[in-house]
Amino acid sequence: MIKEKINFLEMDRISLEKFFLSIGEKSFRAMQIMKWIYFHYCDDFKLMTDIKSSLRFYLDSIATISAPKIVERKNSFDGTIKWKMRLYDSKEIETVFIPEKTRGTICVSSQVGCLLGCKFCATSMNGFKRNLKTSEIVGQIWRIKKIIDTQKNMIKNVVFMGMGEPLLNLKNLISSIRIISDNFGFSISKKKITVSTVGIPFAIKKLSENVDVSLAFSLHAPTNNLRNKIIPINKKYDISSCLSSINKFLRNSNIKNKKVTIEYVMIDGINDTIQHARQLVKCINKTPNKINLIPLNRINNLKYSFTRSKEKNIFIFQRFLIDKGFVTTVRNSRGEDIHAACGQLIGKIYKK
Numbered sequence: 001m002i003k004e005k006i007n008f009l010e011m012d013r014i015s016l017e018k019f020f021l022s023i024g025e026k027s028f029r030a031m032q033i034m035k036w037i038y039f040h041y042c043d044d045f046k047l048m049t050d051i052k053s054s055l056r057f058y059l060d061s062i063a064t065i066s067a068p069k070i071v072e073r074k075n076s077f078d079g080t081i082k083w084k085m086r087l088y089d090s091k092e093i094e095t096v097f098i099p100e101k102t103r104g105t106i107c108v109s110s111q112v113g114c115l116l117g118c119k120f121c122a123t124s125m126n127g128f129k130r131n132l133k134t135s136e137i138v139g140q141i142w143r144i145k146k147i148i149d150t151q152k153n154m155i156k157n158v159v160f161m162g163m164g165e166p167l168l169n170l171k172n173l174i175s176s177i178r179i180i181s182d183n184f185g186f187s188i189s190k191k192k193i194t195v196s197t198v199g200i201p202f203a204i205k206k207l208s209e210n211v212d213v214s215l216a217f218s219l220h221a222p223t224n225n226l227r228n229k230i231i232p233i234n235k236k237y238d239i240s241s242c243l244s245s246i247n248k249f250l251r252n253s254n255i256k257n258k259k260v261t262i263e264y265v266m267i268d269g270i271n272d273t274i275q276h277a278r279q280l281v282k283c284i285n286k287t288p289n290k291i292n293l294i295p296l297n298r299i300n301n302l303k304y305s306f307t308r309s310k311e312k313n314i315f316i317f318q319r320f321l322i323d324k325g326f327v328t329t330v331r332n333s334r335g336e337d338i339h340a341a342c343g344q345l346i347g348k349i350y351k352k
């Protein structure tokens with residue numbers, strides 16, 4: 001039986017060090033290899049010229065550096081780029097790059113599809129297929145940086161806001177974050193890595209015990225009654241249990257003045273009245289936060305016919321929150337024309 005090769009994109013620095021020690025090499029080889037992978041974007045052991053040739057030959061026989069393959073690229077008029085990537089088992093995911101003037105954000109997927117079925121989101125329309133491996137999460141960034149970022153080093157932010165609920169893929173999320181933030185990995189500040197979740201309290205606790213990152217909470221409704229209707233998982237983990245775990249997360253964080261980003265999608269006539277804004281204030285006033293209002297993006301074939309809140313209502317909603325002392329921004333929707341915006345990522349089903 002042919003033994004499957006080890007994929008080095010699966011391994012953080014500590015696991016790589018252990019690996020090299022286990023084959024009778026010194027642990028510094030881990031940093032040497034990581035430099036080739038994450039600084040030079042090299043996936044060919046034969047080209048790693050500062051490593052002795054016998055070791056290169058051996059690594060080539062037992063290991064690989066293998067990221068998902070790009071199968072499609074779409075460019076938005078606003079500069080946003082969306083890639084469709086194919087995994088080893090032919091499943092597909094989507095990854096988005098959102099450029100600003102001097103920096104950029106990469107939005108990565110953590111699962112193929114999603115189990116949670118939020119009513120305003122396209123990702124779960126095709127059901128849940130599987131969790132992504134660490135190499136498939138890290139590999140999305142590796143591919144994109146290799147294409148667009150080797151010179152300019154533009155990618156300063158990583159957000160787990162692509163396909164899937166990252167906290168339901170906790171083990172691989174944590175090991176990916178370790179590689180993304182490692183100085184010999186992508187070297188992205190932990191403050192600039194944001195995990196967005198609909199709220200899985202036990203996983204929020206585990207996350208804070210393992211890594212220090214920024215958190216975004218997809219609240220989207222200020223009462224359990226309403227939230228149950230648009231985010232079914234709320235029936236299991238209600239708003240107060242989520243906020244209590246988020247408060248603990250913030251207290252445990254080493255990041256100064258840590259706040260959670262409250263994400264609130266604006267849906268016409270559903271959650272966008274002044275009454276809702278009042279309820280929202282009451283709901284989150286004990287949690288250090290900043291609020292990000294997200295005008296609902298257009299999604300084809302959704303079972304529910306939600307539409308985006310009117311601009312005037314978004315403005316009134318925002319004004320109310322600002323007057324109450326909350327930092328409140330309205331997200332500038334990027335990449336909507338190529339279905340790369342929030343809630344639009346879907347992977348393979350989009351072809352149908």
Ligand code: SF4
Binds near residue numbers: 117122163164
């Ligand atoms: S919003 Fe997030 S958790 Fe909800 S269905 Fe979409 S991907 Fe899943």
